[in-house]
Amino acid sequence: MTLHANPYEPIAARLAEVVDETPTIKTFIFTPDEPIPFVSGQFVQLCLPGIGEAPFTPSSSPREPNRIEITILRTGAVTEALHRLEPGAELGIRGPLGKGYPVDELEGKDILVVGGGVGLAPLRALLYHLFHIRDQVGKIEIKYGARSPEELLFRRQYGQWSVLPGVRFSATVDVPHPQWTGRTGVVTVLLDDIQLDLKSCLVFSCGPGVMFKFVVQKLLELGARPEQIYLSMNRRMSCGIGKCGRCNIGPYYLCKDGPDMNYAKIMGYADVF
Ligand SMILES: Cc1cc2nc3c(=O)[nH]c(=O)nc-3n(C[C@H](O)[C@H](O)[C@H](O)COP(=O)(O)OP(=O)(O)OC[C@H]3O[C@@H](n4cnc5c(N)ncnc54)[C@H](O)[C@@H]3O)c2cc1C
Numbered sequence: 001m002t003l004h005a006n007p008y009e010p011i012a013a014r015l016a017e018v019v020d021e022t023p024t025i026k027t028f029i030f031t032p033d034e035p036i037p038f039v040s041g042q043f044v045q046l047c048l049p050g051i052g053e054a055p056f057t058p059s060s061s062p063r064e065p066n067r068i069e070i071t072i073l074r075t076g077a078v079t080e081a082l083h084r085l086e087p088g089a090e091l092g093i094r095g096p097l098g099k100g101y102p103v104d105e106l107e108g109k110d111i112l113v114v115g116g117g118v119g120l121a122p123l124r125a126l127l128y129h130l131f132h133i134r135d136q137v138g139k140i141e142i143k144y145g146a147r148s149p150e151e152l153l154f155r156r157q158y159g160q161w162s163v164l165p166g167v168r169f170s171a172t173v174d175v176p177h178p179q180w181t182g183r184t185g186v187v188t189v190l191l192d193d194i195q196l197d198l199k200s201c202l203v204f205s206c207g208p209g210v211m212f213k214f215v216v217q218k219l220l221e222l223g224a225r226p227e228q229i230y231l232s233m234n235r236r237m238s239c240g241i242g243k244c245g246r247c248n249i250g251p252y253y254l255c256k257d258g259p260d261m262n263y264a265k266i267m268g269y270a271d272v273f
C-alpha cells in the first residue's frame with residue numbers, strides 16, 4: 001500500500017460516528033476525503049489541529065478504505081481530546097504507515113490471535129481479513145483478556161465470531177467479578193486450552209508490553225518457535241516513517257519495519273518487553 005505523495009501531509013477526514021465501547025475506549029468512524037487503502041496492522045497518525053498527532057492502527061476491515069474505524073483508549077492529551085470529539089469534527093489522517101501483518105504468509109495456516117485490552121482493536125482488522133479469506137486458512141482461535149467485564153472490547157461481536165466455521169473465541173477477565181461467569185486470570189490462562197498445532201500455526205498478539213513477555217514464554221513452553229510469533233510493537237513513535245529514530249529495537253525501526261514484528265527477529269535485543 002502506498003503512502004500519500006508527501007508523507008507529512010495529512011488527508012482531511014470527517015468524524016462520522018462515535019461508538020462507546022467501554023468506559024475508557026471509544027471507536028471513531030472516519031470518512032476521509034480520499035480512500036486510505038491499508039493492510040491490516042498498518043497504522044495511521046491522527047492529526048488534531050492545535051493539539052498534536054498520535055499513531056493508531058485501524059480496527060476496521062481493510063476492504064473499506066473509505067470508512068476507517070479507529071478504536072482508542074483514553075490515556076493522555078491527544079486521546080482525551082479525541083474522546084471529546086463529536087460527529088462532524090474534522091481532522092487529518094497521515095498514512096497508511098508501517099508494513100502491517102504478513103498477509104501473504106497466512107494461506108493454509110492455522111492462526112492463533114492473542115489480545116489484551118485495547119490490543120484487540122488492531123487485531124480486529126486482521127480478523128476481518130481472515131474471515132474474508134476463511135476458505136484459504138485453517139482454524140482460527142482468538143484468546144482475549146481484559147481487566148474487567150466492563151472493559152471487554154467489541155462484546156457485541158463475540159457471538160458472531162464464535163459461530164463462524166472453524167473459529168473459536170474465548171475471553172477472560174483479570175479478577176473475579178459478580179457479573180462474569182467466564183474464565184478469570186490474565187490472558188495466558190486461556191493458552192492452556194489451545195486446539196491448534198502449536199508447532200505449525202502462526203500467532204498474532206497485541207496488548208500491553210508486559211503481556212507479551214508472559215504470552216511468549218507460555219507459547220515457547222507449549223512448543224511454538226519464535227518464527228511463528230508476531231508481536232504488535234505499538235510503542236511510542238513520532239515521525240512514523242523511519243526518520244526520527246524514536247522507535248528502534250536494534251537495527252529495526254518499528255514504524256517502518258513493523259509495527260508487527262516477527263519475534264525471531266527481535267528476541268535478542270534487551271528492550272523487547
Ligand atoms: C503503531 C501504533 C498503533 C497504535 N494503535 C493504537 C490503537 O489502535 N488504539 C489505542 O488506543 N492506542 C493505540 N496506540 C497507542 C497510542 O498511540 C497512544 O495511546 C497515544 O499516542 C497516547 O497519546 P496521548 O497524547 O493521549 O497520551 P500521552 O500523554 O502521550 O501518554 C499518556 C500515557 O500513555 C502512555 N503511552 C503513550 N503512548 C504509548 C504507547 N504507544 N504505548 C504504551 N503507552 C503509551 C504514556 O507513557 C503515558 O503514561 C498505538 C501506538 C502505536 C505506536
Ligand code: FES
Binds near residue numbers: 255
Ligand atoms: S517513529 Fe520516527 S523513526 Fe520510527
